[in-house]
Amino acid sequence: MTIPMNPIFEKEIRTRLRGARAFQLLFAYVLAQVLIIGGLVWMSAAFGTEVPLGEIGKSFWALTFWMQLGLVTVITPGLTSGLLVAEREQQTLDTILLTGLKPTHIVVGKLFSIALFIIWLLVGSLPVTAIVFLTGGVPPSEILLAYVLLTFSAMVYGSIGIASSAVAKSQGKATLLAYTSAMALFIVTSIAAVPAIGGIYSEARHTAYFTAINALGAPGATTFNEMYFGINVPAWLVSGVINSSLTVIFTLLAAYHLSGCQPCFAIALRRTIYGMFVAFAALLGGANQLHIEYIQLFAFIAPLTLVATFGTGSSANASAPGSIWKRVFYGHDAASGRLFAFFTYTVGAIVIFGATAAFRVWTQTDELQPFTTRAVGQLLVSGLVNTAALTGVAALGMRLVPGRWAALGFTLLGWATPMFLLGICTAFLQSSSSSALGFIAQTTVFDYSQSPNTSHWIVTAVAGAGCWIIARWKR
Amino acid sequence: MNEPLRIDLQNITKRYDKLTAVDNLSLALGPGEIFGFIGPNGAGKTTTIKILATLLEPTTGVAMVDGINVVENPNAVRARIGYMPDTFGVYDEFKVWEYLDFFAAAYKVPKSDRPGLIDLVLDLTNLSNKKDAYVEGLSRGMKQRLCLARTMVHNPKVLLLDEPASGLDPRARIEIRDLLKELRNLGKTIIVSSHILPELADFCTSVGIIEKGKLLVSGPIDSLIGDNIGVRVLELKVPAEDKATASKVLGPLKGVRNVAERGEFLDIQFDGGIDAQSDLLLALINAKVRIICFGEVQTDLEAVFMNLTRGLVA
Numbered sequence: 189m190t191i192p193m194n195p196i197f198e199k200e201i202r203t204r205l206r207g208a209r210a211f212q213l214l215f216a217y218v219l220a221q222v223l224i225i226g227g228l229v230w231m232s233a234a235f236g237t238e239v240p241l242g243e244i245g246k247s248f249w250a251l252t253f254w255m256q257l258g259l260v261t262v263i264t265p266g267l268t269s270g271l272l273v274a275e276r277e278q279q280t281l282d283t284i285l286l287t288g289l290k291p292t293h294i295v296v297g298k299l300f301s302i303a304l305f306i307i308w309l310l311v312g313s314l315p316v317t318a319i320v321f322l323t324g325g326v327p328p329s330e331i332l333l334a335y336v337l338l339t340f341s342a343m344v345y346g347s348i349g350i351a352s353s354a355v356a357k358s359q360g361k362a363t364l365l366a367y368t369s370a371m372a373l374f375i376v377t378s379i380a381a382v383p384a385i386g387g388i389y390s391e392a393r394h395t396a397y398f399t400a401i402n403a404l405g406a407p408g409a410t411t412f413n414e415m416y417f418g419i420n421v422p423a424w425l426v427s428g429v430i431n432s433s434l435t436v437i438f439t440l441l442a443a444y445h446l447s448g449c450q451p452c453f454a455i456a457l458r459r460t461i462y463g464m465f466v467a468f469a470a471l472l473g474g475a476n477q478l479h480i481e482y483i484q485l486f487a488f489i490a491p492l493t494l495v496a497t498f499g500t501g502s503s504a505n506a507s508a509p510g511s512i513w514k515r516v517f518y519g520h521d522a523a524s525g526r527l528f529a530f531f532t533y534t535v536g537a538i539v540i541f542g543a544t545a546a547f548r549v550w551t552q553t554d555e556l557q558p559f560t561t562r563a564v565g566q567l568l569v570s571g572l573v574n575t576a577a578l579t580g581v582a583a584l585g586m587r588l589v590p591g592r593w594a595a596l597g598f599t600l601l602g603w604a605t606p607m608f609l610l611g612i613c614t615a616f617l618q619s620s621s622s623s624a625l626g627f628i629a630q631t632t633v634f635d636y637s638q639s640p641n642t643s644h645w646i647v648t649a650v651a652g653a654g655c656w657i658i659a660r661w662k663r
Numbered sequence: 664m665n666e667p668l669r670i671d672l673q674n675i676t677k678r679y680d681k682l683t684a685v686d687n688l689s690l691a692l693g694p695g696e697i698f699g700f701i702g703p704n705g706a707g708k709t710t711t712i713k714i715l716a717t718l719l720e721p722t723t724g725v726a727m728v729d730g731i732n733v734v735e736n737p738n739a740v741r742a743r744i745g746y747m748p749d750t751f752g753v754y755d756e757f758k759v760w761e762y763l764d765f766f767a768a769a770y771k772v773p774k775s776d777r778p779g780l781i782d783l784v785l786d787l788t789n790l791s792n793k794k795d796a797y798v799e800g801l802s803r804g805m806k807q808r809l810c811l812a813r814t815m816v817h818n819p820k821v822l823l824l825d826e827p828a829s830g831l832d833p834r835a836r837i838e839i840r841d842l843l844k845e846l847r848n849l850g851k852t853i854i855v856s857s858h859i860l861p862e863l864a865d866f867c868t869s870v871g872i873i874e875k876g877k878l879l880v881s882g883p884i885d886s887l888i889g890d891n892i893g894v895r896v897l898e899l900k901v902p903a904e905d906k907a908t909a910s911k912v913l914g915p916l917k918g919v920r921n922v923a924e925r926g927e928f929l930d931i932q933f934d935g936g937i938d939a940q941s942d943l944l945l946a947l948i949n950a951k952v953r954i955i956c957f958g959e960v961q962t963d964l965e966a967v968f969m970n971l972t973r974g975l976v977a
Contacts, residue, residue, distance in 0.1 A: 283813075
C-alpha cells in the first residue's frame, strides 16, 4: 500500500530542492554558525579563564542552539509568507482550488514542506552541534528534546507566515505581517523563558511557567517541571501542547481564509481567539506562585492586541442586528469587533481571578502573597479601563488613516507609545521596580499592587474618551 | 436512458452592488456541443463561465452542470469540468510532465494511470516533444496549450474555456482551433468565449451573443445569420451625380430599412425577399439611375454582432 501523497507537498518539495539553491542555503546556514560560534569560542579562549570543560560544553551547547533558533526564526516566516500570496499573484490559486483539493490540504502541504526543509537544515548542521559531545556536560536526550522543541517553534513561525500569506494582498505585505507577528510572539514569549535561561547556568531548578514555549528556554527547560493547579507538568510537554495548538490554529485560519469566505474567516478567528484567550487565562490563574507582573502585563497587552485586531477593519455593519451575543460571535465588522474585544477581555480577566481563587481553596495555600483581593480588583478595573479607552483609539485610527493595517498600527503604536513613556516617567518617580519584569510591567501598566493610582485610570479614560469624540466629530 | 443536459443555466442573474454583470441568462447544452460565447469585453462572459466553474455564486437562478447544481455541490461539479481562466499562471519551475502530473494528482487520478494520461493529453495538444522541457521556456502559445492540456487531465465532460486564444499569433490560434475541433469529436461539451468572432464561427455548433449581461440571441450560426436577423445589406455603386436620385428612389421602397453612404457605395439595409430585391433594381433602372455595381454583401457573424450590439457598446 502506498501512502497517498499530498500533491501540494510533493510539488513544493520537488521545486524547493531543485537546482543548487537549497544546497547553497544549507551551506550558508552551516557556515554562518561555524563563523559566529568559532568567533565566540576564540574570544572566550583569548580571555583564558579556567572553567571546567563540562561548563564550557553547556555554554557552547546553549550558544549553538540559540544560533539555530535565531536562524530558524528569521528564515521560517520568510519562507512561508510567500507561499499562498505567490499562488494568488501568479493566478494559480483558483486553478488549484478547482481541482477539489481542500484549502486545508493546500495549507498543510505547504507548511509541512517547509517544516521538512527546516528539519533538513537542522540535521545538516548537526556536525556543528556535535562538538558538545567532545566537551561533555549535556546529555544527548536533552539535545534531542531541545531540537524537537525548536521544530515546534519553527512550525509556529511557519504557520504565522502562511496565515499572513493567506491574509495579505501582496508579497510585500505578507512578509511584513509575518515578520511583525513572529517577532511580537517571540518577544512576548521570551519573557517566560528567562528562568530557563538562568537554569542553564545554575543547578537551581525554578518553578516557572511556559518556560519552553519560546525555544529560547529549550536548552535549560528540558528538565524543568511546571506546576498547574498543583500538578507537575514537564515544561517541554507544555511547550509542545501550546505550540502545536498555535500551529493548528494559524493553519486553520489560513485555510479558512483561502476558502474565500471572508465572514467565515472573521467569525472563526473570533471564536478561536476567544477560546485560546480564556484557556490561557485559566492556565495563568491556575499557575502557582505567579508573579503579579505577569498579570499586569496581561492587563496591558491583552486589551491592546484584542482591540487592535478586532476593533479595526470594515466599518460597514455587516453583522445581523440582534442580541449582543449574536453581534459578538456572528458579526465581523469593526464595531462589533470592539464589543468582542471588551467581552473577551472581561471574561478572560474573570477566569484568571476565578482560577486563582479556586486554586487557593483547592490547595489551601496562601503562598500567593501578591494576589491580594485589592491588587486583583485594581487590575481588573485597569484592564477594563484600558480596553474601553482603546476602543476610542481604534475608532480614531479608522477615521484618521486609510486602510485596515494602518488603523491597526495606529491603535497599537498610538496607544502603547504614550503609555510606555508615561510608565517610564512614573517608574522613575516611584523608583520601586524590584526586578526587570517589574520594571517592564510598571512602564506599561502602573504598579497597582503598590500604589492604587486612580489618577491613571482617569488619565486613561479621558484620553480614550477624547479619541472617541474626535473620531465622531462631524462625521 | 436520458442523459442530463451537460450545461443548464436557468435565469441566471449576477449582481454586484449596482452593476448587473449577468442578467437573466438561460442556456442549455448537450453532449458534443460547442457553444461560442461572443461579446465585447465586460459583457458578462467571464462572470457566466465563473459561475459554471463554481468560482462565483449567482445572485438568483439555477446553474447545473451534468445535472448537478453548482451552488449545492460544487465539489462534484469541479470533478466534471475543466476550466481555463482568461488570465492564468503556470508553475515556471516545473517540467511540462510534472506540471500535468501535479494536477492529475490533485484531481486524484491514480498514480498508475497518470503517465498514460499525460502522454495522451500532450499528444492531443501537440506538446509531446516538450514533455521534459521546463514550463518557463515555453512560448506563450505553448503555455496556452499546456493550460488546455491541464484542463483535460481528469477527463472532464465539460470544458469551460475563457478566451483560450487571446494574445496568440495567428498560427497558434489556428492550432488552438484545430484542437477544439478534435475535442468536439471526443464528445465533450465546450463553452468557449471570445471577443473575436471569426475565431468561433468555424467550429462552434452554436453561438450566443452577450451584451451588458443579456444574452441577445443564441442558436446555430446559420440560423442566426439567416432567419433570426433577416437583415441583409445590399451594396450599390452608382456615379456620384446619381447618388441623390438613387437614395430618393430607394427610400420608400418595400423592405428597405435604411440607406447609407459608404465611400463610393450606397449600403442598403434590406429585409425583403429575393423578388423584392429584383424590384428594387428595376425601380432604380426605371428612374434612370446608372448602375455600376449591385450585389449582396456576404453577411457574417461579425455583421450580425455589430447589428445586434449597435449602440449598446460604449
